[in-house]
Amino acid sequence: MASPTAAVRTKRRADDEHPSGDPRFALIDRTLKRFQYQQDALIEVLHTAQEAFGFLSDDLLIYVAHQLKLPLSWVYGVATFYHFFTLKPQGQHNCIVCMGTACYVKRAAEIVAALQKEYGVAPGETTRDGLLSLATARCLGSCGLAPVLVLDGEVLPRETPEGTLARVKQQVG
Amino acid sequence: MNRADLEAMAQREQQRQQAFGCRILCCASTPCLSSGGQAVYDAINAVISEGGWEAEVQAVATGCMGPCSHGPMVTVQRPGEEDVVYERVTSDVARALVAAHAGKAAAVAPVEHVMPASAPFFAKQQKVVLANSGLIDPEKLEDYVARGGYRALAYALREMTPEEVCKEIIASGLRGRGGAGFPTGLKWDMVRKEHSDKKYVVANGDEGDPGAYMDRSLMESDPHRILEGMAIAGYAVGADQGFLYVRGEYPVAAKRLERAIRAAERRGLLGSRVLESGFNFRIDVRIGAGAFVCGEETALMASIMGHRGQPVPRPPYPAQSGLWGKPTLINNVETYGSIAPIVENGAAWFAEIGTAKSKGTKIFALAGKVATTGLIEVPMGISLREIVYDIGGGIPDGLAFKAAQTGGPSGGCIPAAHLDTPVDYESLKALGSIMGSGGMIIMDEHSCMVDVAKFFMEFCMDESCGKCVPCRVGTVQMHRILERITDGSATPQDLATLQELCMMVKETSLCGLGQSAPNPVLSTIRYFAEEYTAHIADHHCPAGVCTLEKQPVGEWVTA
Numbered sequence: 001m002a003s004p005t006a007a008v009r010t011k012r013r014a015d016d017e018h019p020s021g022d023p024r025f026a027l028i029d030r031t032l033k034r035f036q037y038q039q040d041a042l043i044e045v046l047h048t049a050q051e052a053f054g055f056l057s058d059d060l061l062i063y064v065a066h067q068l069k070l071p072l073s074w075v076y077g078v079a080t081f082y083h084f085f086t087l088k089p090q091g092q093h094n095c096i097v098c099m100g101t102a103c104y105v106k107r108a109a110e111i112v113a114a115l116q117k118e119y120g121v122a123p124g125e126t127t128r129d130g131l132l133s134l135a136t137a138r139c140l141g142s143c144g145l146a147p148v149l150v151l152d153g154e155v156l157p158r159e160t161p162e163g164t165l166a167r168v169k170q171q172v173g
Numbered sequence: 174m175n176r177a178d179l180e181a182m183a184q185r186e187q188q189r190q191q192a193f194g195c196r197i198l199c200c201a202s203t204p205c206l207s208s209g210g211q212a213v214y215d216a217i218n219a220v221i222s223e224g225g226w227e228a229e230v231q232a233v234a235t236g237c238m239g240p241c242s243h244g245p246m247v248t249v250q251r252p253g254e255e256d257v258v259y260e261r262v263t264s265d266v267a268r269a270l271v272a273a274h275a276g277k278a279a280a281v282a283p284v285e286h287v288m289p290a291s292a293p294f295f296a297k298q299q300k301v302v303l304a305n306s307g308l309i310d311p312e313k314l315e316d317y318v319a320r321g322g323y324r325a326l327a328y329a330l331r332e333m334t335p336e337e338v339c340k341e342i343i344a345s346g347l348r349g350r351g352g353a354g355f356p357t358g359l360k361w362d363m364v365r366k367e368h369s370d371k372k373y374v375v376a377n378g379d380e381g382d383p384g385a386y387m388d389r390s391l392m393e394s395d396p397h398r399i400l401e402g403m404a405i406a407g408y409a410v411g412a413d414q415g416f417l418y419v420r421g422e423y424p425v426a427a428k429r430l431e432r433a434i435r436a437a438e439r440r441g442l443l444g445s446r447v448l449e450s451g452f453n454f455r456i457d458v459r460i461g462a463g464a465f466v467c468g469e470e471t472a473l474m475a476s477i478m479g480h481r482g483q484p485v486p487r488p489p490y491p492a493q494s495g496l497w498g499k500p501t502l503i504n505n506v507e508t509y510g511s512i513a514p515i516v517e518n519g520a521a522w523f524a525e526i527g528t529a530k531s532k533g534t535k536i537f538a539l540a541g542k543v544a545t546t547g548l549i550e551v552p553m554g555i556s557l558r559e560i561v562y563d564i565g566g567g568i569p570d571g572l573a574f575k576a577a578q579t580g581g582p583s584g585g586c587i588p589a590a591h592l593d594t595p596v597d598y599e600s601l602k603a604l605g606s607i608m609g610s611g612g613m614i615i616m617d618e619h620s621c622m623v624d625v626a627k628f629f630m631e632f633c634m635d636e637s638c639g640k641c642v643p644c645r646v647g648t649v650q651m652h653r654i655l656e657r658i659t660d661g662s663a664t665p666q667d668l669a670t671l672q673e674l675c676m677m678v679k680e681t682s683l684c685g686l687g688q689s690a691p692n693p694v695l696s697t698i699r700y701f702a703e704e705y706t707a708h709i710a711d712h713h714c715p716a717g718v719c720t721l722e723k724q725p726v727g728e729w730v731t732a
Binding site: 043 | 207240380383421459464477480540578581612620632
């Protein structure tokens with residue numbers, strides 16, 4: 001339930017922008033309001049925060065913990081438990097290679113190895129110049145088209161190591 | 174809206190659809206879209222507007238039609254004629270088929286792209302849960318209602334008591350489609366009998382099993398069916414709040430479900446006073462954040478409550494003490510998908526499908542080394558051979574079938590010798606695998622079974638929530654041994670230790686993840702022991718996958 005102070009705070013913020021001057025906080029506040037500052041909504045709030053900022057910085061976690069009146073350790077625990085949340089900034093482009101069973105038996109590991117060799121990043125890391133983040137996923141649910149990868153939000157079916165490298169190079173430069 | 178309004182709405186929509194001389198259904202699910210489905214849909218719409226055929230021809234973006242590897246798929250419906258299914262449609266093919274079916278005599282239908290309805294892929298299937306999939310626009314409530322949607326809910330609310338609904342589900346013999354196969358009706362009855370001021374209904378759409386995408390497809394292709402099933406469940410157990418937990422990797426499914434909920438609430442099919450009865454039922458979507466363990470029911474509930482997804486010991490079962498300590502009914506989305514047909518057609522009809530102990534149909538995501546991959550729904554008890562060779566079209570490139578993996582990281586591999594086994598809960602369990610949520614990966618000679626076991630063990634090691642020791646530590650140790658076997662540094666003693674560890678983790682883990690994590694290892698040792706010995710004793714990988722570049726350390730120590 002919304003505590004009285006929370007209600008006051010919501011009211012004040014509704015008309016003027018966030019004190020930090022960063023409009024992205026308004027998105028988080030909107031989600032907080034939608035769930036009436038319920039602590040159960042932590043995961044939903046973190047989803048919104050990551051969508052707005054790209055990753056969950058320490059400051060963001062502190063902000064969310066304050067707003068929901070949860071200990072920071074609790075918020076940090078949840079943020080690190082789930083794979084979906086990332087605490088590190090992401091690259092301009094991102095490439096997610098599916099490593100689900102169907103993709104694995106169709107040699108998706110070779111695609112990861114090729115990308116890793118070319119860009120010198122391990123899955124879960126970002127290149128030094130911040131251009132490309134490489135990640136692997138457990139299953140993207142497109143097993144009929146294995147091996148699958150997602151390059152900047154676009155699902156690419158039936159990839160090969162060479163084809164993928166060419167596509168990524170074209171996109172990333 | 175009441176029952177009469179619902180009927181009227183269905184009739185209106187049916188008449189509207191029949192007014193079109195031709196309806197062109199384009200698959201707009203992820204696999205077809207990534208094979209160029211959007212261009213096909215755009216081309217079809219362009220041809221329709223160029224020809225000025227808007228009144229006669231309708232293009233509809235639908236959900237999954239099944240044979241994903243043959244995408245993009247297009248189905249043409251004409252009143253009084255059989256549907257024609259086209260595979261591997263390109264923009265040019267699309268233009269030709271619209272012209273041909275719109276009745277312009279000069280144009281010839283691209284027959285070489287037709288997938289005949291008699292093809293074993295379709296003929297061997299029986300669609301109950303996927304009955305609407307690929308035939309309706311998932312974003313339109315009217316489409317679902319026109320095909321008899323929400324009629325079962327209206328019937329249950331009006332003509333049945335909650336007790337009768339539970340009895341009907343028990344009589345149907347429906348078992349949980351999430352994998353464990355607990356009788357659904359019994360679970361409902363348990364929750365119904367609990368006394369509490371508040372009860373919850375939860376749909377498990379956290380399909381974490383790699384290689385399975387039935388739930389995603391169902392949620393994306395026919396969202397209202399799940400909502401209707403949940404509402405009937407809510408009525409049967411006396412709950413007024415439902416949660417639909419959707420995997421974080423499935424944003425499209427979550428968006429469609431949310432839209433479907435809003436559409437149903439607007440028409441009075443959900444929310445307060447459902448269909449002008451005294452029953453209230455709200456559904457909220459909760460989006461997961463990527464944790465395999467959240468498929469376990471107690472972990473899933475922890476996640477809904479905003480906690481880390483760690484399981485808690487059972488009992489108490491969710492039926493007694495679930496979300497916020499209240500009685501909670503939790504079923505897989507596919508289970509909810511079977512409810513409306515059971516209520517509508519009766520338990521006896523459903524019980525006729527399948528085998529003595531496993532009733533109804535099961536959706537499988539057929540993938541891996543098989544000619545036609547995609548989503549299939551088959552009656553329980555069909556043989557594995559029929560699935561692989563008839564529906565799947567056999568193994569490509571003239572290679573031999575080696576094993577079928579079912580149940581993902583909790584299941585096992587079924588070798589060629591057992592191809593004629595009927596696919597049901599008991600038979601698969603006897604073979605050391607499980608039905609699981611429905612992923613079925615076919616492997617050929619080029620798959621190394623030790624490598625596959627290692628793959629699943631790595632998965633379980635990563636996904637272990639870390640709460641109980643056997644799972645947290647055991648999976649790491651087992652993975653290390655498997656790593657040694659595949660890099661060539663294992664000794665015969667390692668295999669014995671591995672088996673001992675398997676038994677220990679299986680018997681002592683807290684939740685299903687740990688208890689079933691050794692299954693892939695145990696089943697591959699059971700059927701492919703010679704591959705393990707080839708790796709260890711002969712330093713050779715029969716499938717040619719493992720590098721085996723290291724030497725066992727133990728040998729020169731003991732020598």
